[in-house]
Amino acid sequence: MSATTDSDSRRISIFDTTLRDGEQAPANALNPPQKLEMALRIEALGADWVEAGFPASSPSEFEATRLISRSLTTARFTTFCRAVRSDIETAVTAGGTDRHQVQILATGSDMHLRHKRGISRAQAVDEVAESVGHAHALGVESVSVGIEDASRGEDGLLRDIAHGAVEAGATCLVIADTSGCHLPQEYAALITKFRTWLPDSIRISTHCHNDFGLSLANAVAGLEAGADEVQATLGGIGERAGNTPLEELAALLSYKGVVLGLHTDIDVSRMYEAYTVLRGMIGLEEPRNKAIFGTYAFGTAAGIHQQGMLRNPATYEYVEPARFGRGRTLLVGRHSGRAVLRHVLDELRVVVSDEELAELYRTHITERAGGDCEDISVLKDRLARELLERPLPAAA
Structure with missing residues (x-):
């Protein structure tokens, strides 16, 4: 927009x-x-x-x-x-x-x-x-x-x-x-x-x-x-x-x-x-939820939101962060779904079965996150280290 x-x-x-x-x-x-x-x-x-x-x-x-x-x-x-x-x-x-x-x-x-x-x-x-x-x-x-x-x-x-x-x-x-x-x-x-x-x-x-x-x-x-x-x-x-x-x-x-x-x-x-x-x-702490200037004004950890935003950010993002010197933040936590995990694996070009996906979701998101969230880049780095030895598919 x-x-x-x-x-x-x-x-x-x-x-x-x-x-x-x-x-x-x-x-x-x-x-x-x-x-x-x-x-x-x-x-x-x-x-x-x-x-x-x-x-x-x-x-x-x-x-x-x-x-x-x-x-x-x-x-x-x-x-x-x-x-x-x-x-x-x-x-x-x-x-x-x-x-x-x-x-x-x-x-x-x-x-x-x-x-x-x-x-x-x-x-x-x-x-x-x-x-x-x-x-x-x-x-x-x-x-x-x-x-x-x-x-x-x-x-x-x-x-x-x-x-x-x-x-x-x-x-x-x-x-x-x-x-x-x-x-x-x-x-x-x-x-x-x-x-x-x-x-x-x-x-x-x-x-x-x-x-x-x-x-x-x-x-x-x-x-x-x-x-x-x-x-x-x-x-x-x-x-x-x-x-x-x-x-x-x-x-x-x-x-x-x-x-x-x-x-x-x-x-x-x-x-x-x-x-x-x-x-x-x-010495003013940045509020988490303030319009435009809040830490997470352009961030989400909810799986339903992330699924839409990964396909098109406009699904939940009417106000565009880049216009205000901000960046979009996808956070991974217990409310995140498998869509964000699939997105990270696709970026890493790692192919897994449905069973492997479920296990990665359990160990890296549901059990690890608890009540906290982490940036999607942290998850990506951790998965890259763990899956480094996996063979990658040939480039298209």
Whole structure:
């Protein structure tokens, strides 16, 4: 199967927040040189925006922003700021104004206003508008406003923040399902509201968390409802259960872009390499069953599956591993059937009787495997050694 892009499909902007939302989650800390390396790798994938971090939060974040801002050549970079003048000034000092988007955090729900901020709705609206204006006064042309907890916000508050931000010069609104509480239809309805409140020239970005495992579904629902951009992370790393996984979004649009009328310019063949480097930096074990990036995302040990895949991989393999820098893995274990054993013997050009096949199956698979699996290449090497003295048939 090959991916196709319809000429009428809409290009989706990719905002990578691996180095900010992903990196701020427990155990994911990166030092400035590591952040720079990952920023360059993410840029090479084709991301439009690379979020460098929160420069006002620490000297390390400041230095990472400084390095990244001077090194990117195709992607633009973003800094994360509270609606505080000093945060914005620090971000500009670290990264300058060229190709720099300042993202200002807005408080989008009464729950957060009451229990976290202790301010009124009017104050929340005013601080955002004032901060956007201050960023422009410092020479920043691209200013986005990330509305935290928008998925639990009341329409009046959200609309006032949106209007105030745009009037002050914001060019993008980020609609955050911060707690990951929305269903796709709920998030789509929220994006639809913002699309009706905002001029078409204002970019709308999704920021979805994965607490219910719906971050990808919500992001896609948001795109279908009119969002222009997705904030995502490599491997879906991020707060709590994480963020929209970049690789899953890119893979989905690669295969289903025509159906959805959407596409990205992400180079899917290089994502796994970048993810592997990231895992090494943060000490993240590779999950066995994660889509696209899981150890066995393209592997099987079940005999029924193997029988079909040995004849035609497409029988069970809709997503092609080679397109994502991965390889197909056939594992041999107690769930494997005789088909995989026959396949190995055929490759070795060893002819056996049905009785011999049954005995080899018993000694090399059913009794040997137990509860573990081994790669088919290991079985092949072992059989080659054991059957080395057998006469081989003449070449055809």
